[in-house]
Amino acid sequence: MFELKIDNAKYWRDCVESIVSLIDEGSFNISKEGISLKAMDPSGISMVSFFMPSKAFSKFEVEKATSIGLNIENLGKVLSRARDDEVLVMKDADSKLLIEFIGKGVRRRYKLPLIDVRKNVDKEPNVQFDANVEVAGEPLKEIIKDANLISSYISFKAAKDSFTITAHGDSGELEEVHEPDGNIIKRLEAQKAAEATFNLEYLENMVKSCPVGNSITMSLRSNEPIKMSYNIGDAVITYYLAPYMES
Amino acid sequence: MFELKIDNAKYWRDCVESIVSLIDEGSFNISKEGISLKAMDPSGISMVSFFMPSKAFSKFEVEKATSIGLNIENLGKVLSRARDDEVLVMKDADSKLLIEFIGKGVRRRYKLPLIDVRKNVDKEPNVQFDANVEVAGEPLKEIIKDANLISSYISFKAAKDSFTITAHGDSGELEEVHEPDGNIIKRLEAQKAAEATFNLEYLENMVKSCPVGNSITMSLRSNEPIKMSYNIGDAVITYYLAPYMES
Amino acid sequence: MFELKIDNAKYWRDCVESIVSLIDEGSFNISKEGISLKAMDPSGISMVSFFMPSKAFSKFEVEKATSIGLNIENLGKVLSRARDDEVLVMKDADSKLLIEFIGKGVRRRYKLPLIDVRKNVDKEPNVQFDANVEVAGEPLKEIIKDANLISSYISFKAAKDSFTITAHGDSGELEEVHEPDGNIIKRLEAQKAAEATFNLEYLENMVKSCPVGNSITMSLRSNEPIKMSYNIGDAVITYYLAPYMES
Numbered sequence: 001m002f003e004l005k006i007d008n009a010k011y012w013r014d015c016v017e018s019i020v021s022l023i024d025e026g027s028f029n030i031s032k033e034g035i036s037l038k039a040m041d042p043s044g045i046s047m048v049s050f051f052m053p054s055k056a057f058s059k060f061e062v063e064k065a066t067s068i069g070l071n072i073e074n075l076g077k078v079l080s081r082a083r084d085d086e087v088l089v090m091k092d093a094d095s096k097l098l099i100e101f102i103g104k105g106v107r108r109r110y111k112l113p114l115i116d117v118r119k120n121v122d123k124e125p126n127v128q129f130d131a132n133v134e135v136a137g138e139p140l141k142e143i144i145k146d147a148n149l150i151s152s153y154i155s156f157k158a159a160k161d162s163f164t165i166t167a168h169g170d171s172g173e174l175e176e177v178h179e180p181d182g183n184i185i186k187r188l189e190a191q192k193a194a195e196a197t198f199n200l201e202y203l204e205n206m207v208k209s210c211p212v213g214n215s216i217t218m219s220l221r222s223n224e225p226i227k228m229s230y231n232i233g234d235a236v237i238t239y240y241l242a243p244y245m246e247s
Numbered sequence: 248m249f250e251l252k253i254d255n256a257k258y259w260r261d262c263v264e265s266i267v268s269l270i271d272e273g274s275f276n277i278s279k280e281g282i283s284l285k286a287m288d289p290s291g292i293s294m295v296s297f298f299m300p301s302k303a304f305s306k307f308e309v310e311k312a313t314s315i316g317l318n319i320e321n322l323g324k325v326l327s328r329a330r331d332d333e334v335l336v337m338k339d340a341d342s343k344l345l346i347e348f349i350g351k352g353v354r355r356r357y358k359l360p361l362i363d364v365r366k367n368v369d370k371e372p373n374v375q376f377d378a379n380v381e382v383a384g385e386p387l388k389e390i391i392k393d394a395n396l397i398s399s400y401i402s403f404k405a406a407k408d409s410f411t412i413t414a415h416g417d418s419g420e421l422e423e424v425h426e427p428d429g430n431i432i433k434r435l436e437a438q439k440a441a442e443a444t445f446n447l448e449y450l451e452n453m454v455k456s457c458p459v460g461n462s463i464t465m466s467l468r469s470n471e472p473i474k475m476s477y478n479i480g481d482a483v484i485t486y487y488l489a490p491y492m493e494s
Numbered sequence: 495m496f497e498l499k500i501d502n503a504k505y506w507r508d509c510v511e512s513i514v515s516l517i518d519e520g521s522f523n524i525s526k527e528g529i530s531l532k533a534m535d536p537s538g539i540s541m542v543s544f545f546m547p548s549k550a551f552s553k554f555e556v557e558k559a560t561s562i563g564l565n566i567e568n569l570g571k572v573l574s575r576a577r578d579d580e581v582l583v584m585k586d587a588d589s590k591l592l593i594e595f596i597g598k599g600v601r602r603r604y605k606l607p608l609i610d611v612r613k614n615v616d617k618e619p620n621v622q623f624d625a626n627v628e629v630a631g632e633p634l635k636e637i638i639k640d641a642n643l644i645s646s647y648i649s650f651k652a653a654k655d656s657f658t659i660t661a662h663g664d665s666g667e668l669e670e671v672h673e674p675d676g677n678i679i680k681r682l683e684a685q686k687a688a689e690a691t692f693n694l695e696y697l698e699n700m701v702k703s704c705p706v707g708n709s710i711t712m713s714l715r716s717n718e719p720i721k722m723s724y725n726i727g728d729a730v731i732t733y734y735l736a737p738y739m740e741s
Contacts, residue, residue: 071418074418074419077396077418078419081389081392081393105425105428105432106424106425106426106431107424108421108422108423109422109423109424110420110421111419111421111422112418142577149572149575171565171571171607172568172572172590172606172607173605174602174604174605175603176603177600177601183598183599184598184599184600321665324665325643328639328640330636343666351677352675352678352679353671353678354670354671355668355669355670356668356670357666357667358666358668359665359666360666
């Protein structure tokens with residue numbers, strides 16, 4: 001038995017969009033601390049870890065810690081129907097998730113079936129990262145588009161004084177050198193130079209829900225998975241993506 | 248012989264768009280009272296009835312009542328070419344419909360062939376409706392999208408104190424309860440509760456030409472066709488749609 | 495060895511877009527006077543001639559006149575990545591074209607391979623035109639859309655006092671008569687009436703890069719190619735298109 005209430009339905013929609021960009025189904029864990037989800041994408045090369053603290057809700061009642069498996073894609077579609085100024089309530093009802101949008105003079109109730117999630121994921125990859133780069137979200141989205149012109153892969157290289165992006169393809173090459181001037185690169189810490197190559201399509205999905213004006217923190221270690229993380233209000237979304245190894 | 252003139256070509260375009268959303272061909276009847284069209288959609292489950300009074304025109308000359316059969320889809324495309332501040336003239340010329348857009352220093356004349364319309368429709372369905380609901384147009388468009396997430400059909404239920412929408416599908420259920428608070432439901436009169444289910448694609452086409460800010464009046468009787476009607480300036484568009492009977 | 499610098503990267507992007515709308519590959523000739531390109535479209539029925547004077551660049555260094563063959567489509571895609579307030583530098587480097595976008599704290603360098611252009615074009619068609627019509631760019635784009643409703647071809651007729659557009663098709667006819675009132679038709683000079691028919695798809699591609707507010711000059715002679723030309727800042731783009739001969 002649980003009942004969660006958010007004063008701004010569109011905020012919860014934005015949170016779920018950050019999950020659905022990689023994941024089609026998963027289990028939300030609801031406990032006194034808040035609501036969380038860990039899941040791998042169907043291909044198994046990326047992972048999502050989401051957490052939203054109970055304080056982000058105007059009502060957060062949960063009898064005992066519980067887990068609800070959902071088709072996240074359907075959940076995202078239902079939440080896309082949120083209107084301005086609507087309050088959202090989520091609760092369990094007859095083995096379904098009841099999603100109620102409450103506006104002026106109208107209650108809209110969707111019921112979604114609970115599902116058995118095939119694969120549950122408990123822990124995040126354990127990598128000792130060598131470098132952390134904090135990049136403004138909008139420019140990072142543009143950088144990914146820059147590389148997309150040329151290739152399906154992008155290489156990130158974090159060094160002491162610069163963050164470099166490269167991409168290679170039949171139609172040309174790209175090299176972008178960024179200095180940490182506080183404009184695009186907000187922060188750059190590299191104990192050791194770190195370089196790795198990643199699939200652009202996954203990266204694109206990982207950055208796209210970053211709210212305008214927010215920064216994205218990337219953690220790198222040569223030829224290891226990248227960790228990417230940003231805030232959506234009080235919630236935190238973290239992604240991991242395995243490196244691409246050129247054969 | 249007729250000659251009709253409208254000072255705002257885009258207004259007539261909007262009127263024809265409300266017809267073309269369901270109908271691909273039909274006959275306009277032009278008489279002293281105005282211009283009207285009644286037609287069934289090709290599948291025969293819906294009907295359009297349009298009327299625009301002669302006073303909506305700045306010139307309305309018609310010798311004797313006449314009927315012109317047109318490919319309404321082509322007519323709609325031609326009218327989509329209306330520019331701001333253009334006057335529109337329609338007249339008959341050599342068994343064609345001459346459509347003239349008159350702007351500054353330019354006359355653009357389209358001629359459309361007249362066609363024999365296969366099926367003419369004279370009268371509207373005769374239903375003794377039990378309930379009338381007046382709904383603001385924009386929210387009704389959103390309600391239809393709400394249901395579209397879940398199903399291809401929507402059920403409307405008008406009762407004394409509430410107007411309820413339901414939809415059911417494999418991915419979930421929707422129930423929306425609206426009170427007639429004057430915000431979304433402008434008016435609700437139900438002599439008797441009335442409930443019926445309709446195809447969403449047709450409903451979507453029926454509401455889409457409703458001008459922003461206008462209301463749509465729906466008349467219902469259990470398991471009978473729905474009547475939907477709204478104004479476009481001085482013109483009135485009315486649609487009928489047969490109910491969907493679950494087998 | 496050359497190095498060209500433009501203070502507004504998006505300006506050069508706009509210039510290249512005017513070429514890429516018809517041409518997929520071609521050779522730029524770089525000489526002290528400026529940069530130019532002449533190329534035929536793959537079908538051979540149209541031609542592009544582009545010229546941008548050296549004064550349009552903030553730096554224009556060229557040791558000796560040189561020619562660089564490029565996949566113009568790829569060049570266009572790279573230039574589409576220009577951001578606001580970026581400076582653009584183009585130079586040769588290791589048999590590639592280096593395109594450098596310089597913004598605040600970031601240098602983005604694309605390298606594009608040089609290619610052997612299959613067919614080089616040296617001269618423009620030699621036609622003694624009978625009429626010149628200068629038309630505002632935006633209305634001309636609309637005129638082309640007007641005709642597109644009805645046909646894949648459009649006829650232009652320039653006479654002493656009027657410029658007339660016609661199109662014919664199964665779904666109807668169009669006739670537009672424009673007087674040279676300075677509004678849409680800025681200038682009309684016809685020593686002799688000139689009339690010819692052209693493919694609309696090509697015309698559409700030819701007019702689409704005309705900057706908002708600019709005029710397009712068309713030169714006509716009956717059943718001869720049309721010449722169309724407009725300015726993009728200091729650059730001039732000229733197109734030729736063979737007439738369509740109804741069989």
